[in-house]
Each structure stands twice: as C-alpha cells, then as structure tokens.
Amino acid sequence: MALTADTVVAPPNLDLDDEDANDVEDDVALENGATGEAKKKKKKKKTKKKKPEQSDPPRIGLSKFFPDGNYPVGEIQHYKDDNAWRTTSEEKRYLEKTLSEDAQQTYQSIRKGAEIHRLVRQHARKTIRPGMTLTEIAEEIEAGTRALAEADGLDGGVGFPTGLNINNCAAHFSPNAGDTTVLQMGDVLKVDIGVHIRGRICDSAFTLSWDPSYDNLLKAVEAATNTGIREAGIDVRLGELGGLIQETMESYEVEIGGKVYPVKPIQGLSGHTITPYQIHGGSTGKSVPLVKTKDQTKMEEGDYFAIETFGSTGRGRCVENGDCSHYARVYDVPNVPLRLTTATSLLKTINKNFGTLPFCRRYLDRLGESKYLLGLNHLVAQGVVDSFPPLYDQIGSKTAQFEHTILLRPTCKEVVSRGDDF
Known part of the structure; x- marks a missing residue:
C-alpha cells in the first residue's frame, strides 16, 4: 500500500490498546503534515503517581x-x-x-x-x-x-x-x-x-x-x-x-x-x-x-x-x-536538694529529651553530654532517677x-x- 498524507498506518509489531493506538495515529498524522484539527485531537497521557517505596535499610518517614x-x-x-x-x-x-x-x-x-x-x-x-x-x-x-x-x-x-x-x-x-x-x-x-x-x-x-x-x-x-x-x-x-x-x-x-x-x-x-x-x-x-x-x-x-x-x-x-546502661527518671520525682551542679544540669537534659522515658548512656553521649557519670550516680542516689542493671541467670x-x-x-x-x- 502506498503512503499518502491521508493514509495512517501504525508501526508494526506493537500490541496497542485503543488510547495508545489513537496517540500513534496522531503522531503519524502530524509527521505527514496533518492539520491543527489533528493536533487538537492529540491527548496528553496522564502520568500515574508512583507509590513511595521504603528504603533498605528503612529510613523514609x-x-x-x-x-x-x-x-x-x-x-x-x-x-x-x-x-x-x-x-x-x-x-x-x-x-x-x-x-x-x-x-x-x-x-x-x-x-x-x-x-x-x-x-x-x-x-x-x-x-x-x-x-x-x-x-x-x-x-x-x-x-x-x-x-x-x-x-x-x-x-x-x-x-x-x-x-x-x-x-x-x-x-x-x-x-x-x-x-x-x-x-x-x-x-x-x-x-x-x-x-x-x-x-x-x-x-x-x-x-x-x-x-x-x-x-x-x-x-x-x-x-x-x-x-x-x-x-x-x-x-x-x-x-x-x-x-x-x-x-x-x-x-x-x-x-x-x-x-x-x-x-x-x-x-x-x-x-x-x-x-x-x-x-x-x-x-x-x-x-x-x-x-x-x-x-x-x-x-x-x-x-x-x-x-x-x-x-x-x-x-x-x-x-x-x-x-548499668538503663535509666529512667522517676515519675513523681521527689523535690530533693542536688549538691552537684553536674547533676542539676544533667537533670535538665533528661527532662527535656526523655522525661520519664527510659534512656541509656549512649543517648547522653549522643546529646553531647560528657563527664556525667558522677552526676548521674548522684541522681540515682537521691531517688530522682532509677537505674536498671542487667539481669543474669x-x-x-x-x-x-x-x-x-x-x-x-x-x-x-x-x-x-x-x-x-x-
């Protein structure tokens, strides 16, 4: 079959649905000098939003x-x-x-x-x-x-x-x-x-x-x-x-x-x-x-x-x-005097970042605390913080x-x- 401006043929070997076939017809028509009417007919394909995929290791909120x-x-x-x-x-x-x-x-x-x-x-x-x-x-x-x-x-x-x-x-x-x-x-x-x-x-x-x-x-x-x-x-x-x-x-x-x-x-x-x-x-x-x-x-x-x-x-x-690695501030924390300024400062850090949630020494390190063991032990001794040492059979x-x-x-x-x- 001879190709003329009025003849539209889809490329061979393509399995096309109706919408894709229409798009191909429009593209071929435009290449062969089709009028503005064919241009109007051409539809923009809708792109589906991809669902997010979790990373490995998992890091996406x-x-x-x-x-x-x-x-x-x-x-x-x-x-x-x-x-x-x-x-x-x-x-x-x-x-x-x-x-x-x-x-x-x-x-x-x-x-x-x-x-x-x-x-x-x-x-x-x-x-x-x-x-x-x-x-x-x-x-x-x-x-x-x-x-x-x-x-x-x-x-x-x-x-x-x-x-x-x-x-x-x-x-x-x-x-x-x-x-x-x-x-x-x-x-x-x-x-x-x-x-x-x-x-x-x-x-x-x-x-x-x-x-x-x-x-x-x-x-x-x-x-x-x-x-x-x-x-x-x-x-x-x-x-x-x-x-x-x-x-x-x-x-x-x-x-x-x-x-x-x-x-x-x-x-x-x-x-x-x-x-x-x-x-x-x-x-x-x-x-x-x-x-x-x-x-x-x-x-x-x-x-x-x-x-x-x-x-x-x-x-x-x-x-x-x-x-000991596990600690937690007491819920009904007693109002006791803290003799060490390091303990007072450390308690502020605990209240701000953990409240009564359990924490460990690595978490204090991560927050930039240093030389805190004396203050931490003082908080435990005063009943402000509970300590939970490891348990062994x-x-x-x-x-x-x-x-x-x-x-x-x-x-x-x-x-x-x-x-x-x-």
Whole structure:
C-alpha cells in the first residue's frame, strides 16, 4: 500500500490498546503534515503517581506512606468465654465508633509506633549476624526508629534503649560507649525494641539463635507468649494468666550436648501495662507474672499490656550484675536538694529529651553530654532517677524472650505489634 498524507498506518509489531493506538495515529498524522484539527485531537497521557517505596535499610518517614494519619490495625482476636458477647454487642460497637478525638489519636499513635516497630525489627531479623558488634546492631535499629518516626525526643522515636541480651543475660543490657562485644555463632540473642509516638510505647521483643540446639527453647518461649496473648482479656485474673503461661513453657525441654534441660519461666520478670511515657505503667501498673500466683487483679477494658515471657535452661531466677546502661527518671520525682551542679544540669537534659522515658548512656553521649557519670550516680542516689542493671541467670545457661503489645478494646483484643515475622 502506498503512503499518502491521508493514509495512517501504525508501526508494526506493537500490541496497542485503543488510547495508545489513537496517540500513534496522531503522531503519524502530524509527521505527514496533518492539520491543527489533528493536533487538537492529540491527548496528553496522564502520568500515574508512583507509590513511595521504603528504603533498605528503612529510613523514609512513615508519614510519606500514610498521609491521612491512619495506620494499619494490628491482629484482631476475639475475647473468649464470658466476654465473647463483646464482639457483637451493639453498645460496645457504638462505643468504638464514637471514640473521642483523644482516644482516636491514641489508637493511631499506638498503631504508628507498631508499624515502625515491624519495619525496623524485620530489617534487623534479616541482617543481624554473628560477627557484628552489639553497638552496630543497636545503632542501626535506633537510627531506623528515629528516621521512620521523624522525631527524636518527647514527640516520638526510641521508646527505650535497645536491649541486646546474650545467653544468660535475660534483660536490661544495651552497649555503653566503647563496648566491643561481638556476636558469636553459638549465642542466643534477645532483641528488645521500643518505639514511641507521643509517649505511646510499642514494646516487642524476639530471640535469635544460629544453633539448632536451642530451637526448642525459642519455641517454648514464643508459645508461652502466644498463650498469654490468647488467654488475656477483660476480667482475666493476672495470677491465673501467669499459670497458663507457666504450663505452656514448662511443657518443653531442650537437649544440649546430650543433656536434657527443662525450660523454666524466669520468676521475677513479667509482662506489664504501659501508660503514657511510662514503660511499666507507673505506680498503678499491673504485672503479668510468668508463673501461677494468687494475684486476683483483673485486666480491664482500655488496658494496654506488654505480654512478654522469658524462659531459661538455668535456675529461672536472675540477679543484677555488670555495668548499668538503663535509666529512667522517676515519675513523681521527689523535690530533693542536688549538691552537684553536674547533676542539676544533667537533670535538665533528661527532662527535656526523655522525661520519664527510659534512656541509656549512649543517648547522653549522643546529646553531647560528657563527664556525667558522677552526676548521674548522684541522681540515682537521691531517688530522682532509677537505674536498671542487667539481669543474669546462672553462668552457662541460655535465656530467651518473646513479647507483643496488646490493646484491650471494648469489642476485641488488638495485638498491635503482630507482624508476618512473629
């Protein structure tokens, strides 16, 4: 076929839809001297906005992905037994639909913190390997938390020092400046991460091991945590819940080097309520024991709990030992005279940057504080700041930890920190 100014042929070997075919016709017509009428016919293609993609490691602020301020809801679990009616109760459903603005903001703050936690910890779970220093691991986690929260201080960011507890150390260890500890292939590492948004803290932890000998230890503790979550609910008595956690954990045993060890819940450690800017719920906080007790205290509607369990191949009891890294200003701080000017200055820094949120010595270093140990110890001695030294079971034992935060809503239980990883 001969080509003339009136003949339009699309280029061969192109699979075109109607809109693309029209565009091609217009382009060919223009090349062949078409009139202004064809020019008018040519349409501009609409370019679709690309959805932002999170970086690796995660460093793009979460608001870029949720501009409307509505963050993903956690795993929903229905209440059991006497509270099953709450799921379909018109009264309770109406109550949730008509939440006050403050309550709605609280839910979104909690969920934003949980989404940050998921992204940061999932990156940590795939990248933490033997050969890394604990300082590298902690700083990577905390940098991601600050970046995603787009805040660093009382508005949001790190909820408490990243716990990196190896082997018989169960809790409250975070590397201080100069710590050169290197993660080893045979280590069992507990990673405890805190994220807060406007004081609403998401507290969740997991355990990593590269030796299959400890698989059952990890399974026992994770199963115990899931039992605690499943059985938790409004009007549940804390002492009875502890008994169910204990029963699950003690049903496991671990064989190491040909010797069988029972998995014991670590007495003295517990789950806890979380209140604004207070990781352990303050003086009115409730505790979820890991063993059966006579505590008749009940969980209540609106409670926000960290369900965490610790298991050990050792005695199942811990003692304080080693250099302290974890501190927190007392909520109802006493009005006491401070004899040291360094303590007075340091307290101002603590109040401004942490309030009653837990902090560690690395965070003071990061703020430019120096030669502060004398002042810090004075604040502890005067009862203004609490110290939380590392907790260890017997030498040679291995400990594990798993933890999630749950919100006891009027109609259901929301496991806010649940993710695809655990």
